Amino acid sequence: MLSFLKRSRFGRGLAVAVVPALLLGVGGAAAAATHTLTVTVVNRNGAKVNAGVRLVEVSTSSSYTMRTGTAKKLPKGTYAVLTSVTTNGTITLAGKTVKVSGSSKLTIDARQGKPVGLGLSPVPKGLQHSLTMRICTRTSASDDIEASNFTASKLYVVPNSSKYLSFAALGTWSDLSGTTDSYAVLHQTTGVPGGLGKKFNSTKLAKMRVVQKRGPSGSIYSDLAVQPQTSGCGNDLYAGLGNTDKPTITTVHVTPGTWDFRVGSSATTKTNETWVIGNYFAKRTVAAGKSYNLSFFNSAWGPGSQLPVTIRGVVQFGLNDMFADPAFPGAGSVEGGDKASAALSFGGKAVAVKQDKGWEPEATHMYYTVKKAGWYTLTNTATRWYPEITFPSGMLSTTSRVTYRFQTKPNASALAGVYSVHLSPTGLSMTNKAKPGTTTKVAIKLLRGAVDPDAKRGTDPKLSKMTAQMSPDSGKTWRTVPVGKVGGTWYATVTNPKTSAVALKVRATVAGGAYTEATVFRAYGIG
Incomplete structure (x- = not known):
């Protein structure tokens, strides 16, 4: 159950499978085209084939x-040419450059393709x-073309040293259970190499210990999954490493660099469709031989990092950032699916007053002119x-x-x-529970x-008082609990009841009387 949501507010939608970015059409620039290019593609059996081709003019980036086999009218210039050739279950990717002037021709021969492979030792x-x-x-x-061994038994590339081309390969090893060690290695080049048989020393990879808890998620x-974050051709290549219906701990070994470690949640609808309902994107830069930690689905999901702002005299606040994982507070709500009411x-x-009745077409905001x-x-x-x-x-x-109590005034921007x-x-x-x-x-x-850059941040206020309460009965009764500071971090100390869950309420008051009060019901479980 792989998840593939874009980095935006989550909406309802079917889970989809990764589709290689092969030969989807893009529009060309509007320009006088008095020159032509005819491309011939030969597969690995030596037969001419009908294939789609991408072209990018290198000076203007027009695409x-x-x-193949038909003359294409183009403006005069130098073009990077990309194509993919399938032969008997194999895929060959090719990139070349060609100068278009008059009636130009280009032949791409997949028989020149060299095998691509990545290895680990041991x-x-x-x-x-x-x-x-x-x-x-x-x-x-x-622009790019892509292929994987999910759809082909063997992969090949046609070598080319052009400075207008680059290449990337992402290799992974996993049992897809989400519970055992997995490996992901990235290799990038300028130009297209004459095949690839690179091996990586697994002891020189970085280690990311990934914890996936259960409890607050709606599934x-x-x-x-992992995706490299790089300035090279491998940026955002996707590698799924498995899925699970249980809390898990796994170690992901990756090549040094910057990666997105992605964890998504998916659920089966009442009509038996699989829907993506949420995604984390944890961007981390890792070094060779070093160990790191990440934990997902942590309690308690509560109000995100958003604060009210006044912009040119208008108070503004979004209603939809109310279920953020405390390990990733700035990332916003972890999963779609909520109703909200603000006053x-x-x-x-x-x-x-403002309401979000659930699954509005756009994010819901409150606006009020002071x-x-x-x-x-x-x-x-x-x-x-x-x-x-369910x-x-x-x-x-x-x-x-x-709840936020704050001061503002007409025409303010703060x-x-x-x-x-x-x-x-x-x-x-691992299920976000404490023992009674x-x-x-x-x-x-x-x-x-x-x-908002128009909102003046001003000097951070000085905290004057911190209080905390717990409820063993979903907010029917509240008990004050002690609060103290240890090593620069505030802690509330809760004696756990025998009921199924604990609700938490914390108020942070600053000098002058402004405050924030955050409440989370069923903040963590008991059992």
């Missing part, structure tokens, strides 16, 4: 598509090997809601609430003088970041 046993390769144009608007299923009050009276200077209180309450799927029994982080509050219970099990009668320390993190 075109064409079919070879990991019992793991499935996958390989994806790509040729890119080195132009200001890069029991998750998948793990802004002044002088004890509501001056603005008429009088003074103290304003904004409260937003969000509840998990996904009518097409949430797991005992799901955590079902509702969250945040970030509210408060902090976002994030709650991270420590010492929980034990003590749980809840780390309290304060953040203050401006996302």
Whole structure:
């Protein structure tokens, strides 16, 4: 159950499989085309074949598509040419450059292709090997073609040393269970190499220990993938490393550099379709031989790092960032699927209200034009809601609430003088539970970041008071718990009840009386 959402607000949609970026059409520049190019492609059996071709003019980065065997009208210039040739279950990628002037011709012969492979030493046993390769144009608007051994028994590339071409290959080894060690190595070149048989020393790879917990997610299923983040041709090549319906710990060994370690959640709908419901993107730079740690699906999912802002006298606040993993507070809500209701009050009276009824076409924001200077209180309450799927029994982080009390005035452009509050219970099990009668320390993190350049950040306010409460009965009753600072971090100490879950409420008050109060219901489980 692989997940492939773009980096945007999550919407409902079917899970899809990776499709190699082969020969999808792109528009060409509008220019006088008095010259022609005819491309002939020969497969590995020596037969001429009808193939799609991508072209990029290297000086303008204008892109075109064409079919082989037919003259294509083009502006005069030098072009990078990309194509993919399938022969008896093999794929050969080729990239060449050609000068187009008059009636130009180009032949691409897949028989010149050299085998592509990546290896590890020592070879990991019992793991499935996958390989994806790509040729890119080195132009200001890069184009590429891609192939993998998911769709071909053997992969080949036609060598070319042009400075307008580059190459990348991503190899992985995994049993796809999401529970055992996996490996991912990236190799990149300028120009296209004469084949590839590179081996990597597995002891010189970086190690990322990846923990996937359970509890707050709207599904029991998750998948793990990696994508290199690089300026080269291998940027964002995708490698799925497995999926699981259980909490897991695995170590991913990768080549040094910057990677996105991606974990996604997917669920089966009531009509038996598999839908992606959320994705993490954890970008990390790693060094050879070093070890690192990542943990996903941590309790407690609560209000994100967003703060109210006033822009040219208008208070603005988004309602949809209310279920963020405390390990990734700036990334926003982890999964789509919630309803929210917000109210802004002044002088004890509501001056603005806003609702998100769930799955609105766009993100929902509250706007209010400030008429009088003074103290304003904004409260937003969000509840998990996904009518097409059935949430797991005992799901955590079902509702969250945040209240901000801050000052603003007409014509102001400023970030509210408060902090976002994030709650991270420590010492929980892999299902985000604590044992009855034990003590749980809840780390309290304060953040203050401006996302609008027009909002003056000002001086960060000084914290004057921190209080915390817990509820063993979903908010019917609340008990004050001790709060203290250890090594620069605030902690609330909770004595755990015998009930199924604990709700948490923390208020951070700053000098002058402004405050943030964050509440998470079913913040962590007991059992």
